[in-house]
Amino acid sequence: MRRESGKLTKASGMAMQGKLLESVLVQVPTQPQQKNRTDLEAETTLIDRATPRRTHQEWANRSAFAAINADGSVTSWGSTFEGGDSSNVADQISSGVVRIHSTRQAFAAIKDDGSVVAWGRSTDGGNSSAVADQLAGEHNNQPSVIDISSTLGAFAAIRNDGSVVTWGSSFRGGNSNGVTEHISSGVTDIFSTQSAFAALKRDGSVITWGDSDYGGDSSAVASDLTGGVVKIFANDYAFSALKQDGSVVTWGLDAYGGRSLEVSDSLNNVSHIYTTDSAFAALKEDGSVVCWGLDLYGGNPSESIVQLLSSGVSSISSTRYAFAALKDDGSVITWDDVSGGDSSGVSEQLQSGVTSLFATEQAFAALKNDGSVVSWGSIYYGGDSTDLQSELSSGGPKKFFFFKTYTARQGVGGGFRGGRGERWR
Numbered sequence: 001m002r003r004e005s006g007k008l009t010k011a012s013g014m015a016m017q018g019k020l021l022e023s024v025l026v027q028v029p030t031q032p033q034q035k036n037r038t039d040l041e042a043e044t045t046l047i048d049r050a051t052p053r054r055t056h057q058e059w060a061n062r063s064a065f066a067a068i069n070a071d072g073s074v075t076s077w078g079s080t081f082e083g084g085d086s087s088n089v090a091d092q093i094s095s096g097v098v099r100i101h102s103t104r105q106a107f108a109a110i111k112d113d114g115s116v117v118a119w120g121r122s123t124d125g126g127n128s129s130a131v132a133d134q135l136a137g138e139h140n141n142q143p144s145v146i147d148i149s150s151t152l153g154a155f156a157a158i159r160n161d162g163s164v165v166t167w168g169s170s171f172r173g174g175n176s177n178g179v180t181e182h183i184s185s186g187v188t189d190i191f192s193t194q195s196a197f198a199a200l201k202r203d204g205s206v207i208t209w210g211d212s213d214y215g216g217d218s219s220a221v222a223s224d225l226t227g228g229v230v231k232i233f234a235n236d237y238a239f240s241a242l243k244q245d246g247s248v249v250t251w252g253l254d255a256y257g258g259r260s261l262e263v264s265d266s267l268n269n270v271s272h273i274y275t276t277d278s279a280f281a282a283l284k285e286d287g288s289v290v291c292w293g294l295d296l297y298g299g300n301p302s303e304s305i306v307q308l309l310s311s312g313v314s315s316i317s318s319t320r321y322a323f324a325a326l327k328d329d330g331s332v333i334t335w336d337d338v339s340g341g342d343s344s345g346v347s348e349q350l351q352s353g354v355t356s357l358f359a360t361e362q363a364f365a366a367l368k369n370d371g372s373v374v375s376w377g378s379i380y381y382g383g384d385s386t387d388l389q390s391e392l393s394s395g396g397p398k399k400f401f402f403f404k405t406y407t408a409r410q411g412v413g414g415g416f417r418g419g420r421g422e423r424w425r
Contacts, residue, residue: 050275051320052361056191056234057149061102064120066109072096074109076119083107083120092117101148101155103168108155113137114144116157118167124153125168134165149190149197151210156197162186164199173197173210182207191232191239193252198239204228206241208251215239215252224249233273233280235293240280246270248282250292257293266290274316274323281323287312289325298323301335308333317357317364319377324364330354332366340364340377349374 050056064078066086074093078084082105086093096111106120108128115137120126128135135157136142143159150156154168156176164183168174172195176183182199187207189200196210198218206225210216214237218225228243238252240260248267252258256278260267269285279293289309293299298321301309312327322341325333332350334343339362343350353368363377365385373392377383385392 050234051277051318052359053320056232056275057189058101058192059104059150059152059194061107061120062104064107066100066102066107068097068100072098072112074100076107079105081105081121082124083126086119089117089119099148101150103150103155104152106155106168108148108150108157110145110148111137114142114146114160115140116145116148118155123169124172125150125155125174128155128167131165131167134159147190149192151192151197152194154197154210156190156192156199158187158190162188162202164190166197171195171211173216176209179207179209189232191234193234193238194236196239196252198232198234198241200229200232204230204244206232208239213237213253215258218251221249221251233275235275235280236277238280238293240273240282242270242273246285248273250280255294256297257299260292263290263292274318276318276323277320279323281316281318281325283313283316287314287328289313289316291323296336296338297321298336298341305333305335315357317359319359319363319381320361322364322377324357324359324366326354326357330369332357334364334376338362339381340383343376346374346376 053060061083063082064076064084066074066076066083068074072095074086074097076084076086093109097109098112099110101108103125105124106118106126108116108118108125110116116128116135118126118128134142135145137144143161143163145157146160147158148155151172153172154166154174157165162185164187166174166176186201186203187199188202191198193214195214196208196216198215199207204227206229208216208218225241229241230244231242233240235257237256238250238258241249246269248270250258250260257280267282267290270282271285272283274281276297278297279291279299282290288311291299291301309325312329313325314328315326317324319340321339322334322336324340330352332354335341350366353370354366355369356367358365360381362381363375363383365373365375367373373385375383375385
């Protein structure tokens with residue numbers, strides 16, 4: 001990436017002006033890839049979100065924004081105690097900031113020397129003084145921080161030697177003392193639920209810590225996590241690990257997706273996994289979909305929906321509570337019954353011609369090939385565009401932008417970015 005008049009700019013020169021697009025499918029690597037700090041400048045792929053308020057690796061700040069200015073300084077605003085007031089660290093973030101990450105109530109900035117500056121609510125990661133020496137970067141002869149993940153209340157930083165440094169709420173993964181030896185090298189990615197982390201290592205093994213009920217304890221599936229994992233997906237309460245052979249390993253709260261025994265025979269040849277807050281939906285290479293998790297969050301679709309999902313699905317989008325599947329023929333299938341899962345009011349418009357799906361926390365919008373837009377779900381979250389149909393149903397093909405509350409390398413956001421290799425840097 002490069003700066004151009006304060007705009008987010010791709011290497012090709014196309015200015016993004018701080019607007020981030022909906023996630024896209026990417027090629028899953030055959031092996032976890034170790035990154036270095038040059039990748040902070042080089043990667044230009046889109047964010048792979050989990051739900052509208054988080055990615056599989058990071059949670060958005062709920063009450064504050066932080067913007068990286070063209071000169072590398074940071075401007076923050078919003079709730080004073082949750083990161084909106086950065087005056088206590090103003091001198092440290094006056095230049096050199098290249099990325100900003102967030103918990104629910106704090107921010108952590110990575111600087112161009114590999115050091116980290118944190119601010120916001122101290123109990124949620126805003127105070128990193130206990131590990132300051134480990135986050136000091138090159139100027140103190142420490143390994144440079146190259147990436148940061150978060151739960152609701154803790155940060156986990158990957159350094160360029162593959163080691164991990166954690167801070168924040170000990171109840172949400174801020175204390176990794178129990179696995180220190182296992183995360184001292186070789187870590188390439190870290191994923192998170194509300195209160196637990198899962199580190200993916202270069203050898204394809206997985207190490208977990210944090211609240212045991214939220215996925216911090218993976219001992220029940222430890223033998224399946226010793227190698228071969230290429231990507232991890234997380235909802236609020238459970239993890240799903242995708243292995244190189246297309247199989248899936250799950251752990252965390254049973255009812256919320258941590259248990260997949262009932263569908264285990266079908267979890268093969270999986271290419272990607274999608275989430276609501278409490279359920280998973282696995283897209284297989286043959287275009288079929290397998291779901292598990294909490295019923296009311298899309299984890300147990302009806303038999304009629306299962307039949308419609310047995311083939312031809314190209315991608316899936318989700319609100320916090322419901323899934324929407326886009327099929328090869330341009331039709332859309334939705335489930336469960338709340339927050340966008342019930343699309344019966346617009347079903348005729350979703351029979352064909354849909355090219356893309358977008359979601360807020362509780363509503364969906366479909367962009368059609370004639371340039372029209374169809375929306376459904378909670379009227380308070382964008383599910384009712386009736387009054388705008390004259391504008392949304394005419395004028396031919398249009399670009400569909402909507403501003404997310406997660407941050408890019410330059411631009412504004414509530415501070416999160418998505419899986420490595422699948423986000424704007």
